Amino acid sequence: MSDATLRPRRSVLYMPGANERALEKAKSSASIPADALILDLEDAVAPDAKADARKRVAAAAASGEYGYREVTIRVNAPGTAWHADDLRAAAEAGPDAVVVPKVDSADTVREVERALEAAGAPDRTAIWAMVETPRAMLDARAVAAASERLTVLVMGTNDLAKELHAEHVPGRAPLLTGLSLALLGARDAGKVILDGVYNDVKDAAGFEAECVQGRQFGFDGKTLIHPSQVEPCNRVFAPSADQIDRARKIIDAFDEATREGRGVATVDGRLIENLHVEDARRILALAAAVAGR
Ligand SMILES: CC(C)(COP(=O)(O)OP(=O)(O)OC[C@H]1O[C@@H](n2cnc3c(N)ncnc32)[C@H](O)[C@@H]1OP(=O)(O)O)[C@@H](O)C(=O)NCCC(=O)NCCSC(=O)C[C@H](O)C(=O)O
């Protein structure tokens, strides 16, 4: 388990890069206790506000005033008029990551990596690739494995639904194949993967149900659009007291079995093998990292 994989990324909030007041307020983790922030230059910023937002977001990311939260910058997509300037500004600001929308090939990842390096991006600045097109779903593994600098895949479920001509429905049946393909690609490449956004900020029950679904699928966390979504998301994606208790029991039972020369054990009547122990250790490590917040 690498540090990049272990770091809690339960809740990752998009913040419009043109909203100076929000960028300022978010410096207090008490006001926005998200694990990570995406300072957005793409969808949330109108074309004539892009240049100002770029300066504002770069200054915010370089400020070092967001405490434990990871600070990332979402640039405009490759092929747009703003992409190259956004990448240069992000490279100079040195955020934790540059979030690149509409990545659908390994070549795009490598071009972004070359541009960041040419602009002097520090080694600490990772690439988070948004996968949000049919091509990206089909090539998710190649995208995820394209570079060591790429540490996280981010689902773009709004763009994916648009490209598929799909409807947003409870349970997300039209998107499940894409979600699964992206997860398979990310996990095979050993990368973190974040679920897409839930658009109805007033629907707390629907939001929580989608968080639970994302966690059950295996996502590490969820991207968010409103501060009210942070707390429920943190709760759903953190290991629960029951999970922690069970993880400890699994490790203890397996240790005892090993001491007695057995390769398997049972906990509450269920078979425990080494693979369950590995998962239990991951849960305890994540719980410890969350408790450190
Ligand atoms: C969805 C919103 C437009 C709602 O805004 P608003 O009506 O202003 O909400 P509130 O009045 O409830 O706001 C209360 C205060 O909270 C601040 N606020 C709101 N949203 C955020 C935020 N995301 N980050 C930080 N702070 C926020 C307001 O400024 C209010 O503060 P104050 O005035 O001081 O009381 C709005 O929430 C919003 O713009 N959300 C972000 C939208 C966004 O970023 N969209 C792009 C990302 S999603 C995407 O692109 C998906 C992906 O690409 C895909 O394809 O799926």
Ligand SMILES: [Mg+2]
């Ligand atoms: Mg999108």
